[in-house]
Amino acid sequence: MSRQPRERMRKRPTLEDVAAAAGVSRSTASIVLRGPDGASAAARKRVEAAAFELGYRPDVRARQLATSVPKVLGVQFRLDSDFHARVCQRLYLDANAAGYELLLSGVSPTRSAAESIRTLEDARPSGLVLIDPDEFPAGALDVGIPHVAIGHTGPAELERVSTSTGLGVRQAMEHLAALGHQRVCHVSGGTHPVARRRREVFELEAERLSIEGWTIESPDGTVAGGIAAARSILASSLPTAVLAYNDEVAVGVITELSRHGLLVPREVSVMGFDDVGWIASGLGLTSVSQRIDLLSQYAVRLLLERAPSVFRPEGPAHLKVEPELKIRDSTAPPGSN
Incomplete structure (x- = not known):
């Protein structure tokens, strides 16, 4: 039985390959890919395009x-x-x-x-x-x-x-106020310094915007903490919106509200903080990105x-x-x- 010839592994593109594809010298390609000034805008554009097309990645270990x-x-x-x-x-x-x-x-x-x-x-x-x-x-x-x-x-x-942090909470509260929310609950994230700071700014912004705002503590900044806080929310007067300490807490709040038949955002709007990947964009969660x-x-x-x-x-x-x-x-x- 004859063997089929093994497909040759594709060679990893080198700096020389990028330079040749871009029509520049090796030194120019190196300058562009290392980031410092010294190459024209046209050369930089050609080198970056060639590197992308070839799938070039710098060999960090070789450089070291x-x-x-x-x-x-x-x-x-x-x-x-x-x-x-x-x-x-x-x-x-x-x-x-x-x-x-x-x-x-x-x-x-x-x-x-x-x-x-x-x-x-x-x-x-x-x-x-x-x-x-x-x-x-x-x-x-x-x-x-x-x-x-x-x-x-x-x-x-x-x-x-x-x-x-202050600007992020301010953006969140102004967004909720613009939507017409007048009763907003903040689910805090425990005793962490950042959680304390977000709570302080929430209280200041609620007063500035003439919003009835109150805080419910969650045990921590996790989904489980958000679920526990949502149970406290359900046991008291229901807000029209919830501003959670972070996205994980927001997911916990939404999970528990949904389990009790409350629709988000029709009956309660929920916001997160941090804008973490799959949690925020994957679930359609309004959030404040930390960039x-x-x-x-x-x-x-x-x-x-x-x-x-x-x-x-x-x-x-x-x-x-x-x-x-x-x-x-x-x-x-x-x-x-």
């Missing part, structure tokens, strides 16, 4: 070997957070685009934040990204590795990138700018990202048919 510089960024994240998972996905894209790989270290009920950070620091990465760091071990900033936090938590001396793309881009940029000198004489940088309201199917005017 060529430069003899470890180009790795460490990331601390919580294993139980969908939002953190989405941030990590985006960090992979932005780190790889800059020629870096990621080293992830998770935090869980059985693994402390301090242990997670120590693991990353022992690997001696070029920099560390800490997503919502609830704990921060003493002396961690003295090890000579740049640290950048994504979020509002962690010590003040950390450089950080965060979304404006994960910008949080990731700015965090990587801060690390790479800071890498040559660990300390800024002018103090730590704090970049603010403007949130974006994503209006979908879970909100409507009260009593909509």
